[in-house]
Amino acid sequence: MNLTHRPATLADAHLYFDWANDPITRQQSFSSDPISLETHTAWFSRKLADSTALLLVFENEAGEPVGQIRFERKPVADMPDEIIVGISVDTRFRGQGLASQVIAEGCDECRKQWGAITIHAYIKPDNQSSIRSFTKAGFTFSHESGKFGVSGQERPSLVFSKTL
Numbered sequence: 344m345n346l347t348h349r350p351a352t353l354a355d356a357h358l359y360f361d362w363a364n365d366p367i368t369r370q371q372s373f374s375s376d377p378i379s380l381e382t383h384t385a386w387f388s389r390k391l392a393d394s395t396a397l398l399l400v401f402e403n404e405a406g407e408p409v410g411q412i413r414f415e416r417k418p419v420a421d422m423p424d425e426i427i428v429g430i431s432v433d434t435r436f437r438g439q440g441l442a443s444q445v446i447a448e449g450c451d452e453c454r455k456q457w458g459a460i461t462i463h464a465y466i467k468p469d470n471q472s473s474i475r476s477f478t479k480a481g482f483t484f485s486h487e488s489g490k491f492g493v494s495g496q497e498r499p500s501l502v503f504s505k506t507l
């Protein structure tokens with residue numbers, strides 16, 4: 344499928360809200376509680392204004408939004424210049440292998456913005472479609488990490504990385 348991408352705008356707030364509250368997306372996120380519209384709207388406006396975040400919406404040839412990818416350059420904890428990627432594909436467009444395309448094209452855009460960098464994806468060990476998608480887009484397994492989630496209650500996440 345031919346996809347195009349564009350930066351997210353405030354007009355995408357509801358779209359992102361629906362995507363964020365998709366049950367599988369919540370289950371595969373490191374904070375799985377449902378998100379309120381109020382919390383989401385504040386978070387989304389903050390991210391759009393943040394020069395260390397890159398939010399891209401991908402659309403198909405009919406102009407329908409099929410998914411999003413987000414890169415964040417914020418130091419989360421132990422790595423001062425780490426870039427973390429997160430992705431979701433709309434439920435209507437899952438199972439078509441689109442995620443690897445979104446990841447590859449998103450990484451190209453990220454490189455244009457931030458130059459040669461290493462990107463990390465934190466993936467729950469049971470998230471096979473995500474592992475497969477990142478691998479197809481050129482990411483390789485780096486290490487296990489307990490950085491996200493409640494310590495002792497979750498299996499460590501798998502960190503996949505790619506240097507652009």
Ligand SMILES: CC(C)(COP(=O)(O)OP(=O)(O)OC[C@H]1O[C@@H](n2cnc3c(N)ncnc32)[C@H](O)[C@@H]1OP(=O)(O)O)[C@@H](O)C(=O)NCCC(=O)NCCS
Nearest residue numbers: 368371430431432437438439440441442466471472473475
């Ligand atoms: C993860 C996600 C983005 C993948 O989207 P997608 O493009 O629809 O993924 P697909 O279903 O096409 O699966 C991608 C690949 O994984 C493979 N796969 C899927 N389930 C699998 C399983 N249980 N075991 C092994 N491989 C599996 C598919 O066969 C496909 O491989 P192929 O392209 O070689 O055929 C999507 O499921 C999603 O939005 N999930 C919720 C949010 C999320 O989990 N984000 C990632 C957080 S790290």
